Amino acid sequence: MKLKKFIAMAAVVGMVAGLATGCGGSNSDSSADSTGSDAKTEASADFDTSSDITIVSREDGSGTRGAFIELFGIEEKDASGQKVDNTTAEAQITNSTSVMLTTVAGDDYAIGYVSLGSLDDSVKALKIDGAEATADNIKSGDYKVARPFNIATKKGSDNELSKDFISFIMSKEGQQVVSENGYIGDDSAAAFSGSNPSGKIVVGGSSSVSPVMEKLIEAYKAVNKNAEIELQTTDSTTGMTSTIDGSYDIGMASRELKDDEAAELDNQVIATDGIAVIVNKNNTADELSSDQVKAIYTGEALTWDEVLN
Known part of the structure; x- marks a missing residue:
């Protein structure tokens, strides 16, 4: 092959x-x-459907991977009730959204997945169960592969700059930044009324949340020039654990918080994001069903003709 x-x-x-x-x-x-x-x-x-599928996934700890395997049923409970990730061992692992995009763009036979807001024209997004990956289809419920973007602070935190920045994120102005960057925000949010506190905070975590967070930081600093905000891009799990241990003032996760994280953190959903299933632009596929995506990622389907014919 x-x-x-x-x-x-x-x-x-x-x-x-x-x-x-x-x-x-x-x-x-x-x-x-x-x-x-x-x-x-x-x-x-020239696309050879008998070729092996190059399966590309994200690293453990990635919120996008966590949401993807849950939404497509790749993660299942075993006999003891423990959740098991059944992603095939043959999958190539990438450690960021940008690497995922370049990997799929460089391999005619690759399949992967990225945040809808990070999607670009270097790859092709597939319809899933007949629905295109668009913000409108997520709002209508037609495209069901969607997850929340969360931010979190340690319970009891009283950092004034963190509070003011979060207030901006959840305001009309902040949610407009969210919508302008391809995510689904809150159209009913109230206008921002800040106190312009000074100081420095560190925001870190999910590489999927990071692009919109960068835009939010830029917009906030335009209205509060006293603020210094450092952005660190890691993954969702690191975002939560580093907020718990105090390394981050605000953590980012592109998934729901786990029970042990929620016990120590206060979180807010700042946006809803879709997950786009992507293939190389030379791939003849335009659509897959949820079951076909699951078959690919669990290793049941090995070649493209098994899902395209």
Whole structure:
């Protein structure tokens, strides 16, 4: 199967090189668009459905992985009632959203998953059970692969800057930042009324929450120039444990809090986010069912023709 992948990739590279040689500076924009379309069609035609699926997942501790395996039924309870992650041992593990995107974009036969708000045009998002991964479909309930973005502080914390920043996040202005960046916010939030406290806080955790948090920090510092906020991108579990031990003033998690975390932390949902199931743009698939995604990630389906035919 690896030889087939190499041959398919070599064919695409050769084809693109040939097109580049044949295109002169006098070509019009319309002909360039046509050539690009033809190239995409030929690349898709070269997709070998008998090839092995390259399964790409996130690391343990990732909130996106935790939500993904729960939503698709990949995590199940064993006879003793303990939750077991049945992700196949053949899965490649990535440690961030950006690495997930580049990995899938670089392998014709790869499948992965990312936060909807982090999705870009380097990959293709699949419909799941007939619904596209869009904010509107999450709001309507048609796209069901969604999870909360949580922030948390240690119980009893009285840091004024943390309180003021969280108040901004949950305000009309903060929730507008959330919506503008592709997530689902609270349209009924009240306008921000802050106290401009000074000082420094550390916010850390989920790499899925981090991009929108960066935008929220930027927007907040525009209204409170006395604030110094450091953002550390790790994962959801580190976000919660580091808030409990005092390393972070505010932790980020792209999942629900676990019982032991909730016992020591106060949390708020700042946004709702979808999880997009992604494939390489040369993949001929446009849609999978939830059961097919589960079959892939548990190792039941090994080649693309098992789910596409």
